[in-house]
Amino acid sequence: MDLSFETIPAFVWVFITIYVIYWINNPRVNKNEPPMVPYKFPIIGHTLDYFFNAENFLAECRQKYGDPFNIYVLGQVNTIAGNEIAQEVYNTDVFNLPSAMQDIFPLHLVLKSHNPETIGQVIKTVREGITANLPLYTGRMQKQIMISINKEIGNCSNPKLIITTNENFAGIIARPLADILVGQEISKKEDVVKAFADFTKDFLSIVAIPPILSFIHPKVHIQFIALLLIFGWSPIGKHVTTLKKHLRPVLEKRLEDKKILDDKYEPPLDIIEYLMDSPEYETKVITDDYLNKICEFLFIIVVVSIHTTSSHITCALYEFAGRPELWDDIYEEQVRIDKECNGELSSQLINKMVKLDSFVRESLRNTIPVAASPHRCLETYTLKNGMTIPKGRVVQTYIMDIHYNTTTYGPEPRTFLPYHGLENNLSASKTDKNYFIFGSGRHACPGRFFAVNEIKVGLHKLILNYHIKTPSGKTEKKVQIGPFAFPPVSGLIFENRKK
Numbered sequence: 329m330d331l332s333f334e335t336i337p338a339f340v341w342v343f344i345t346i347y348v349i350y351w352i353n354n355p356r357v358n359k360n361e362p363p364m365v366p367y368k369f370p371i372i373g374h375t376l377d378y379f380f381n382a383e384n385f386l387a388e389c390r391q392k393y394g395d396p397f398n399i400y401v402l403g404q405v406n407t408i409a410g411n412e413i414a415q416e417v418y419n420t421d422v423f424n425l426p427s428a429m430q431d432i433f434p435l436h437l438v439l440k441s442h443n444p445e446t447i448g449q450v451i452k453t454v455r456e457g458i459t460a461n462l463p464l465y466t467g468r469m470q471k472q473i474m475i476s477i478n479k480e481i482g483n484c485s486n487p488k489l490i491i492t493t494n495e496n497f498a499g500i501i502a503r504p505l506a507d508i509l510v511g512q513e514i515s516k517k518e519d520v521v522k523a524f525a526d527f528t529k530d531f532l533s534i535v536a537i538p539p540i541l542s543f544i545h546p547k548v549h550i551q552f553i554a555l556l557l558i559f560g561w562s563p564i565g566k567h568v569t570t571l572k573k574h575l576r577p578v579l580e581k582r583l584e585d586k587k588i589l590d591d592k593y594e595p596p597l598d599i600i601e602y603l604m605d606s607p608e609y610e611t612k613v614i615t616d617d618y619l620n621k622i623c624e625f626l627f628i629i630v631v632v633s634i635h636t637t638s639s640h641i642t643c644a645l646y647e648f649a650g651r652p653e654l655w656d657d658i659y660e661e662q663v664r665i666d667k668e669c670n671g672e673l674s675s676q677l678i679n680k681m682v683k684l685d686s687f688v689r690e691s692l693r694n695t696i697p698v699a700a701s702p703h704r705c706l707e708t709y710t711l712k713n714g715m716t717i718p719k720g721r722v723v724q725t726y727i728m729d730i731h732y733n734t735t736t737y738g739p740e741p742r743t744f745l746p747y748h749g750l751e752n753n754l755s756a757s758k759t760d761k762n763y764f765i766f767g768s769g770r771h772a773c774p775g776r777f778f779a780v781n782e783i784k785v786g787l788h789k790l791i792l793n794y795h796i797k798t799p800s801g802k803t804e805k806k807v808q809i810g811p812f813a814f815p816p817v818s819g820l821i822f823e824n825r826k827k
């Protein structure tokens with residue numbers, strides 16, 4: 329590079345910009361706050377440790393500074409709350425998940441109606457429309473899962489290696505959810521199932537943009553993404569168009585039928601019917617605005633439900649495939665239940681899969697990011713231990729500290745304990761202070777009962793139909809990207825069981 333007299337102003341500007349960023353973001357931690365972990369480089373702080381060595385870095389900090397402690401990542405101070413503090417954070421309304429998520433998972437940029445009010449309606453819909461009707465959905469769920477299994481895994485008379493990246497099982501999970509959300513007619517359309525299965529993956533291309541501008545402020549990074557979207561980038565636009573195309577005629581027909589049949593109208597059991605019946609979504613005519621509103625609402629449910637469930641069923645399958653010592657025991661339970669119901673599962677029988685449930689709980693306990701689920705402190709708050717968390721601070725949940733605590737899970741907490749849940753009367757959907765996969769307290773995931781049922785029915789059918797093993801014959805390593813964990817990518821070998 330030529331260093332001439334003219335380049336000096338550019339250097340001066342770069343220097344001034346860095347100094348201003350440093351000055352604005354220079355962490356000011358009050359005396360009464362959790363201890364700040366020292367760092368070497370201004371602005372960068374602990375960013376590299378957190379994104380490239382999170383597990384060891386946080387473990388060392390925890391040992392030295394206790395729970396909680398502060399680190400400095402992407403120009404912001406974050407409080408890390410582990411086993412002793414996280415429960416208090418989750419049980420106090422001053423700490424808010426959606427507010428902190430907006431900075432790293434800006435769904436509101438592509439789904440304009442994603443705001444606190446709509447999230448409240450989504451939670452209510454999941455509770456009243458899905459969880460409360462679980463027994464009524466079981467038959468449909470089972471049928472749709474079998475369609476997906478036959479389509480995506482099919483006949484394996486010879487051993488077949490299936491590269492089970494997340495997408496494969498997103499299809500298995502998307503089909504039953506489509507059935508429940510948009511009804512039996514629309515969910516037969518393959519392009520709708522694909523739109524549901526792919527929506528989150530395509531949205532994640534937004535999240536994958538390196539958050540360099542967050543060093544200035546997280547909102548600057550979000551504004552940059554907003555600009556890209558304004559200039560025409562639309563990773564999820566095609567999915568909204570697909571859903572609208574199929575939704576319009578069905579909603580119009582339902583309105584028409586209601587008018588003609590009046591009291592004799594038999595409402596289908598699905599979420600679009602639930603919505604049309606609710607005061608916020610009542611309408612006499614299906615306008616484009618109305619369709620947009622309904623589509624956005626449905627995609628919010630899709631985002632919170634499909635990717636989470638599909639990556640967990642994938643990981644559970646890898647755990648099963650890599651642990652031959654469990655195969656016979658869990659298979660025998662599935663055969664017994666299958667015989668009891670002649671292949672037609674009911675909610676009660678899903679509850680009877682106690683070994684499978686316990687295995688799923690253990691797989692969920694072990695499929696965790698190092699830290700996740702940020703909560704923003706909305707008002708300065710003093711913890712029971714006397715430490716103060718200032719307004720605006722993001723508190724990260726140190727999940728590994730919670731899920732690998734030695735008091736609950738023994739001196740080797742990373743050992744896979746398939747029957748820990750069964751022995752301690754803890755089902756896979758039961759949250760407690762040592763099991764945070766579905767969060768905790770008042771805001772704990774309202775879809776967890778449905779998610780666990782879906783995972784259990786999926787595993788039940790797969791285990792009944794196939795021998796499943798890993799290519800190495802052992803458990804496969806999950807993929808770790810930064811503090812996040814993803815299913816292994818080695819693939820799984822399926823072979824038909826002899827009937």
Ligand code: HEM
Binds near residue numbers: 418765766770773
């Ligand atoms: C294995 C699959 C799933 C996992 C691991 C998971 C995990 C979570 C977690 C950690 C939270 C935050 C809880 C908190 O703040 O305490 C959450 C919230 C939520 N989940 Fe799930 N979830 C799963 C499946 C589902 C499904 C299938 C649905 C819907 C059918 C769903 C709907 C929601 C909703 C609406 C919220 C927001 C709750 C609130 O803010 O109060 N989730 N989930």
